[in-house]
Amino acid sequence: MSTNNNTSTDHVVDPKELQCQKQSQQVENQITTTTMNNDNTPIRMLSYVSTAISNRMPSISYFNHSLSLPRFPELKESEQFHLNKKYDLLTESQKILLVEEAKELYQKNHSTWYVFNEPIESDDNIKNNMEREANKDNTIHTNTNTNYFAVYGTKSYDCPIQVPLDKSIQVFINELNKRPTSTTSLYLNHTVILPGETVKSFYHEQSVWSKIATGFRKHYNFENERHLYLKKNAANTCISNDNSNFANSGEKKIKKRKKLLVISIVGNLPESYMLKTVASLPQSYELSDNFNKALLENNSNLLISNISITSPLDSIDSNTCFKEVKLIMDKHANNFADIDGLFFIGYYHSVPLLFQTAYYIFNNFYIGQAKLPPSLGIWGIESCLSNQTLFEHSSDNDTNKKLWQNCTKQQQENITSIHKFASSKDFLSIVDWILYHTNTKITLSCKLYDNFMTIGQKLAINLKHPNIIRNVWVDLQYYNTPYRWPRQYKDLSLIEDPSGVKVDVPLPIKRVFEISLINDLILSLNLGYYNEAAPLLHVISPFFISRSFNKNTIPNVLKKQLDKDFKDWLNKVDKEHTDWKAIQSLNKFLFSHNDNRDDDDDDDDGVVQTSANNLTNLYDLLQFLEYIKYHRQIELKSEIYHDEKMYTMFLENTFFTGNLIDKKKLEILNYPPTQNIFVNTLQYKVVWDLHEYLSEFIKFKSLPIEEEDLVNGQYSLSSQFISTKHNTDCGYNIVSKYSSQTGFERNTIEAKYRVNKLWQEYWGWDPPIKGLKLLKSIFSIFEMYKSGEELIDDITFE
Incomplete structure (x- = not known):
């Protein structure tokens, strides 16, 4: 009262x-x-x-x-803050006030913050780039940009904070979070990309007769242009400085440098939810920076701008987040003028917001006002483009409760609404508009092995359009039991490389079948055979879900066993390699150079150099890396957003593919919700869809020739994100027959060959996880046939 x-x-x-x-x-x-x-x-x-x-x-x-007590010193009237000032014109007291205010709101994770740069084009920069090209310098170059940091809702939004030139964005952000910066980071990859590391492995140039046939089909309203085609001469050209798709350099006089703009968006997640789903999140500026390096590796004469946004999608509703992003875009409207390429990159639940942002930019800065850039690309990584489903192949019934444990009601509602919006008519109309009114190439990439979402969900296989290209990232590290690497790894010698080490590793025969099957399905989608391949991919996707693919969701029984194995392994290594405990620095470890190394560190690395000389095979290398990782002396970067091949793939998908002759609307394919894999009706459907797919697959006439039967992976360890030398003998060995200028023959020989190979690989298939074991028992229909030829004859007769 x-x-x-x-x-x-x-x-x-x-x-x-x-x-x-x-x-x-x-x-x-x-x-x-x-x-x-x-x-x-x-x-x-x-x-x-x-x-x-x-x-x-x-x-x-x-x-x-x-x-x-007050945190800041008193400011004189002459030092009062003016929003119209630039950061470098502020006094030290004003800078402190600006940084502290932005830092306070940034740490609360309730406001949008972003990093951007303003590249400066100068004659000296152009001259230096030309000299590097003439000298064929192999080092990795970056733009001489000034980076800025701003938090929406603070004064830094009007007067962005300039990041010191002697600090990277990563170091600057770590200081804001009061997190220590890792002394050594190494990129470790053991991956395969399906259906190929380059778009040239499954697309070809469109012939004159094909163009005539396309016009004929269009006239009579027949289906035409199932898939994209390579640009002229793209099949015989690597991404290099003399590529017509990029800025010409070298001895030629450069009048204008090609200007590109990269926009990346990543959303916040509750930590407990994040650990149980995607396991980790990239920083938005990390996505932009990695893509910049991929671009500059292929042509250092590019002028690249970045706008890297982090949105509080977990704590604020998506509509408010979108409004803040729109205001940021309006503030940087001048960046969209006179550019030659515009790229968008998003991860998981920020992908719907990414499409909204692209739609807003196209409508407000280009349509009816200016000409669209010739190169447009949108890349969704691990996208949530369907309703959310968490699969757990266990006896637990209330999995949804575990998913939202330690999350507030508001966070649950915000994240759930994003998934619902991604499958709504409003979102689909945005995607349809982008595909119909622009020549944007959409690349969707995902992990094959997951504990959370299926391949079909992340690749949005219900969306049919030639401008959508799909890729699957296969992490081959899941094929080995932790701390129990195959003994044959001792026979694999390390291949020295200026940027690190690389080792070609044949894949285990017992896992080749699942890779070949997914490869053929993704290849079929990229070639436009949606009605044939999508139904089967939709029903088998849940079988690739397992809690063991995420260290944060491993079943307790398995976790206890792994912990025991690790302790036993650690004791064994301590006895066998007593000198590893004395390691203080890793700057010279296996690398002939390290750009982050100080000259005065030479004396501290003697022990490391001695130890490194004893690492001559892959087995010892993996043991050493795991050991020093445990002692927190190293950070191993091996996620999908750390793989340089993924960024190069997105780059090629955008630059090397031509535009459609005729505009196409987005077609929506309706599939029933994915059922539990233990339901009998789903298992019967898998058998039926497999039969239907193979019956159609053997009729395909546009498949690239698979010259190698053996699938090879590669372990690569590098101190840099970009390897300066690429080993073309690794990866999923698919070589396109369209790489020659003589053309290709349209027949079904390659399709029948692949079906026969699937039958052979089935007999060696022995997956360890519950879902794939069940899928193998369902696929036992292969055992009804004595040979692959008999299988082909049966489905051909149908």
């Missing part, structure tokens, strides 16, 4: 509380008196002091028993 003077009857006023009120009243009276007695006093002084009080003493509360 309250009295007329608004003082609660059940609250005893603390004397210190009254003292605080009196001090605040005295400050206000003094300001008012000063303003009334001096007509020349700027009115903004009142607002400045009021703002300064709130900014400097946020911990002052009428319910606290003590007052905290």
Whole structure:
């Protein structure tokens, strides 16, 4: 109950509380008196002091028993903050105030923040690039950009904070978070990309007769242009400085450097939810920076701008987040003028927001106002383009409760609404508009092995359009039991490389079948055979789900066993390699150079060099890496967003593919919700869809020739994101027959060969996880045939 003077009857006023009120009243009276007695006093002084009080003493509360001291020194009137100033024109006191305000709101994760740069084109930069090309310098170059950091809702939004030139964005952000910066980071990859590491492995140039046939089909309203074609001469050209798709360089005089703009968006997630789903999240500036390196590796004469946004999609509703992103885009509207390429990159739940942003930019900065850039690309990594489903092949029934454990109700509602929006008509209309009104190439990439979402969900296989290209990233490290690497790895010698080491590793025969099957299905989708391949891929996707593919969701029984194995392995290594404990630095480990190494570190690396000389095979290398990783002396980067091949693939998908002759609308394919794999009706459907797919697959006439039967993976370890030398003998060995200028023959020989090979690989298939074991038992229909030829004859007769 309250009295007329608004003082609660059940609250005893603390004397210190009254003292605080009196001090605040005295400050206000003094300001008012000063303003009334001096007509020349700027009115903004009142607002400045009021703002300064709130900014400097946020911990002052009428319910606290003590007052905290101001965090910032008093600013003179001449040092008052002006939003129209640039950061380098501010005083040191103003810079401190600006940074601290942005830091406070940034750490709360309730506001959009972003990093951007302003590349400066100069004659010296052009000259240096030309000299590097003439000297064929193999080092990795980056743009001489000035990076800026801004938080929406703070003064830094109007006056962005300039990141010191001697600091990377990563170091700057780590300092804001008060996180230590890792001393050594190595890129470790053991991956295969399906259906190929390059778009040239499954597309070809369109012949004159094909163009005529396309016009004929269009005239009679027949289906035409199932898939994209390579640009002219793209099949025989690597991405290099003399590629017509990029800026010409070398001895030629450069009048204008090609300007590219990269926009990346990543959303926040509750930590507990993130660990149980995607396991880790990239930083938005990390996606942009990696793609920049891929671009500059192929042509250092590019002028690249970046806008890297991190959105609080977990704590704020998506509509509000989109409004903030739109304001950021409006603020940087000048960046969209006169550019030669525009790229969008998003991860998981930020992909729907990424499409909204692209739609907004196209409509507000180009359509009806300016010409669209010739190269447009959208890349969705691990996209949530369907309703959310968490699969667990266990006896647990209430998996949804575990998923949202330690999450607030608001966070659950926000994330769930994103998944619902991704499958709504509003979102699909946005994708349809982008594909119909622009020549945007959409690349969707995902992991093959997951504990959370299926391949079909992440690749949105219900969306049919030639401009959508799909790729699957296969992490081959799942093929080995932790700390129990195959003994034959001792026979695999390390291949020295200027940027690291590489080792070609044949895949285990017992896992080749599943890779070949997924490869053929993704290849079929990219070639436009949606109706034939999508139904089978949709029903078998859940079988690739397992909790063991995420270290944070491993079943307790398995986790205990792995922990015991690790302790036994660690004790064994400590006894066999006593010198590893003395390692202090890894700067010279296996690398002839390291750009981050200081010259005065040479004396500290003697032990490392001695140890490294003993690492001559893959088995010892993996043991050493796991050992030093355990002692937190190294950070191994091996996620999908760390793989340089993925960025190069996105680059090629955008630059090397031509535009459609005729505009096409997005076609939506309807599939029933994915059922539990243990339901009998689903298992019968798998058998039926497999038969239907193979019956159609043997009729395909546009498949690339698979010259190698053996599938090879590769372990690569590098101190840099980009390897300066690429080994073309690794990866899924698919060589396109369309790489020659003589053309190709349209027949079904390759299709029948692949079906026969599938039958052969089935007999060696022995997967370890529950879902794939069940899938193998369902695929036992292969055992009905004595040979692959008999299988082909049976489905051909149909």
